[in-house]
Structures are given as C-alpha cells and as structure tokens.
Amino acid sequence: MSSSQFSVSELPGDAISSLRFSPHPNSLRFAVASWDRSAYLYEVADGKTCVLLAKYEHRAPVLDICFGKDDNELFTACLDWDVRRIDVASGTQTVLSTHDNGVRSVVYSQTHSLVISAAWDSTVHIHMHPGSDNPNPEWTSATITLPSKPFSLALSPSKLVVAMANRAVHIYSLSTLATDSKASTSSTNPQAVLTIEPWQRRESSLKFMTRAIDCMPNDEGYASSSIEGRVAVEWFDPNPESQARKYAFKCHRQPVDDVDVVFPVNAIAFHPVHGTFATGGGDGVVAIWDAVAKRRIRIYPKLNASVAAASFSANGKYLATAVSPGFEDGKDEIAEGSLGIFIRELGDNEVKRKAK
Template identity: 45%
Template structure:
C-alpha cells in the first residue's frame, strides 16, 4: 500500500529521483535548502546535505554521488560515503535543471542564465562547455546521447551531447504555453513534455515525415468546478523504465498513468493532498515516488504539508494494453 516518508522537507519539494543502482534509495531536493537521501524500504532518512539557497533539482551519477543546483547558482556534489560536499562550478543565475548522462559520464545543467553547461566527472570535476541558449532553460532530459532542452519562448533544442556546437534540431514546442517538464522515452525514440496549461505532448526525434505524423498532444489535469472547465499545470512527468508508459502529475493533486503507444489513460490514482510537484519511478519500475507539494500557482496561501508518497506498482499497473485489450475497453 501507498505510504508517506517520515521526516519530509520543511518547504516546497522541487525534485524526487531514485538511485540508478539501489531500488530503495531516493533523493529529494527542496526549497528548504536541503537535499535528502531516503531509504524507502525502511522509511528512513539516511542523510541530508545543506545548500546555501533553495535547491531546484538533483540527480545521482552513481549510487554514492549526488549533484544538485538551485538559487545559489552552483552545481554541488555530495559523496554519501565520505560525506564530502564540494562546489563543482557556477552559473550566472539560478540552476533549474541537473541531469546525468551515463553514456559519457557528464553532468548537464540548465540555468535561467540562458546556458546549458557540461561537467566532466570522470577524472576531475571540470566544466567542459558553456552553450548559450536563446532563452531561460526550464527543463531538460538526456537519453543515450540525445539532450532535449526546453526553454522560455517555446524553444526546444535537441543536441547530440558529444557535439554541442550546434543543435541537431531546433523545434517550437507543440504546446502553446510554458513548459513545466520534459522526459525522454527509455527506448530513445522521443520525449514527452508538459505545460502550465494542462497539456502533454508526445514527440519523436526522427525527422522523417511518417514518424513526425505520429506526434500528438492531449489535454489532462482539468476538472469542471461550478460548471467551469478549470485547468491545472501539468508539473511532472516520469516514464516507466520497463514498459515505456508514463505518469503525469498536476497541480490538481492527480497522478495519471498513460499508455502513449495506444493514446489511452491506464489509470488515475486518488487525489493527493496538494499539487504533484515531481515524480520518479525506480529503475525496476516497482515503485513510484510522488512529491505532494504546493507549487504556488495560486500565490501564497495555506496548504497541506509537503510530503513524499511511495506507491508500490503492481505487475500490470503500468503495462500497455494489447490491441485486443484496447479494443474491448
């Protein structure tokens, strides 16, 4: 059964992300200036490291090292074995996104300073490239050697991370409003992105017309209140690592599971106490971490406490339906 983690952050949760090597270790970044490591199996806060300002994103490189960035403009590295904390480098404005590219051992950061920066962590922690973007970076993700960068102004650039001099594709987002999240498909064929206007787009990398004809966008995270169609930001996305289906989380407190192949919603979980701010499946696909944390779309107001929920995933819970099953439902 679903359960809450003990000792949650004391302020808004910006990111939850599972370890790539241990299915029970979860990183949680928060506006309370902390990054926390939880053991979800024992529901235990294992370690915490403090930053000098709100933390906006975090990631693992391996099971022992975490990286984070936020309003202090810095990329911070933490070693859970030695508890050594160090500043790898800085941006000129807040660091919005931090991701690890396992294929070439590079940390990628995206910032409101309109740059994407790459950091080599193999031999010495060093900047290996500053790449100017046309606008503030809001979201990014990496799969294999492809890097997707979503920015203000509806810009979406796709890079080969081995050759960052020029994007391999420049796109305009299929969504008409500000991007909230971008996540790449585990099979490397494309990505999904979500917006503040309660929509999700499913996109493909291959520029061939027959492949591009498969892309689509759909409405979600909306409900009728007093006869009015109320729209909520779609804050978070996460792909199931085995089945390739994906979860979306919105400011309506709802988490949906989508079968992107058959364009169907597989299930909707009961509402969480407040906005869903971040989502992460563990690498086995057996647990989904859900950050229930008010995202300030309505400004300052009283709201339920910030919490992280862990939901065990049943064997078929996120499995796409067969064509026969889809036809019968």
C-alpha cells in the same frame, strides 16, 4: 499483486522542487531537493517504509537533484547559482561550476559521464568527470549559450532535450557534446565556451509555457507538459512519417462549480520497463498513459496538494510522488498536511500497456 501506498514521515521543511529515484539497478534510493535549502537522500526499506539516510544543507533553495555514476554521488542545482557534487558517504560538497543566475535543472549521462546543468542565465554547463575519458585531474566544464531561458532538461541514452521559453526546444547529440567539450577544455582552460549546433531545433507543440519534460527509455522520443493542462508526445526521428505521429492531449482538468478548471502538469516520468509514463498535475492527481496507444491506463486517487514531482524506481516496481503547494503558488507558509511524499508499490500489470 495489487498496489499499495505509504507516506514518508521525515519530510523537508519547505516546498519540494524535485524528486528522483536512483537509476542504478537494484537501488531503491531516491533524492529530494527542497526550498528549505537542503537536499535529502531516502531509501525504500522493505516495501512498506522509507528511511531518511542523509540531509545535505545548501546556501540557498535547491531546485533540482540527480544521481551520478553510482548511489554515492549526487548533483544539485541551486538558487545560489552553483552546481554541486555531493559525496554521499562523507557529505563533502564540491562546486563544479557557477552560473550567472539560479540553476534550474541538472541531469547526469551515465554513458558519457557528463553532468549537464541549465540556468536562468540562458546557459547550459557541461561538466566532465576527472579521469575516464577526461585526462584532466579536476572537473572541467564547457558553456553553451541558449537563445532563451531554460525550463527543463531531459536525457535519453543518446540525446539531451532542452525546453526553453518562447516554446523553443533544442535537441543535442550527447556524443557531440562529450567530444566537443573534451576537445575544448584543458588544465589551462578548464571552462571553455562552446558553439555547438543542436542536432534539432523545434518549436513546442504546446501553446503555453513548458513545465516538465522526460525522454522515452527506448531513445525514440520525449513527452513534454505545459502550464495549461496539456501533454505533447514527440519522436526524435526527423522522417516525415515519424513526425506525423506526434500529438498533444488535454489532461489534469477538474470541474469546479460547473467550470472546467485547467491545472498545470508539473511532472512527467517514463516507466523504465514498460515505456508508459506518469503525469502529475496541480489538481493533485497522478495518471498513467500509454504514449503509443494514445490512451490513459490509470488514474490514482486525488492527493491533498499539487503534485510537484514524480519518479519511477529503476526496477519499475515503485512510483514516488511529491506534493507541495509552494511549488504552485509560491506561498511562504506551507499549510499543515499539504506537503508530502508518497511511495506506491505497483501491481504487476498496473503500468503495463494493455493488449489490443
């Protein structure tokens, strides 16, 4: 099967800040966060069209979004400082916690039933589902103070990676976060402040500000990208032999008038089946990489604006890409045709590692 691509017709009214496919098996839903103060829920219908299922208005621009325990639950990170839970069926929104500045990122750990948010107040909030392992009847949250402003969060099955200013990277054990958070919160103290040491502290291999980060699905490591057209691939194992495998490479550079112009790498997404990963840059290009073989597998035709976000479907058969000029330059007006969401149905071997 060869790949094919189609565009989404019902788009947000302003720049797109985040796009994520549902991680749940057999689901072809994806969620989008936008600067137009709304979150959107879409579904790929028959491999050739996309349906807008719902729109959820917020009080301020929505900077990130993720699915929860199932497709009926969404979580949003908002510029109004709130972390919200959306009940998809009813549209009801519940504020889980409020940071002291805009909330940049939100992720959900299926294994530990934790919603984790990071905000520009240099804190991480860990929110616990009522019920299950949390005996409290209401949502509870714990706060971890970070050494600097967080730019991106990523989860592996066992780790939380926090990329921050000053090239700082903290890696936390999710089981430790879950245990300590639940031990510290109660019905009388639903918002605890924790002192949890990271499992690892690292300095980014990239010399410039981190833009995006994503974890390998096999729980072995992560890839991060910078504003300076580079990607770093690293492994969790602190063993010197594993650490010797880490590397960084240049990408998303385009010749303009005989000058090599460097673009930020705004998006990274690992394929859930093959473990390869996609990058999306300010040059409007999406490329597929083999982290182990250290080579590019594929590069797709240039899109008409900067890539703001990218995500693979849970079954690995679709790649969703959002383009948005506002993500790059902060302009108030979006030029016609420069905002878009594209769904690519992937060929059988399109993102698979090549045999040696």
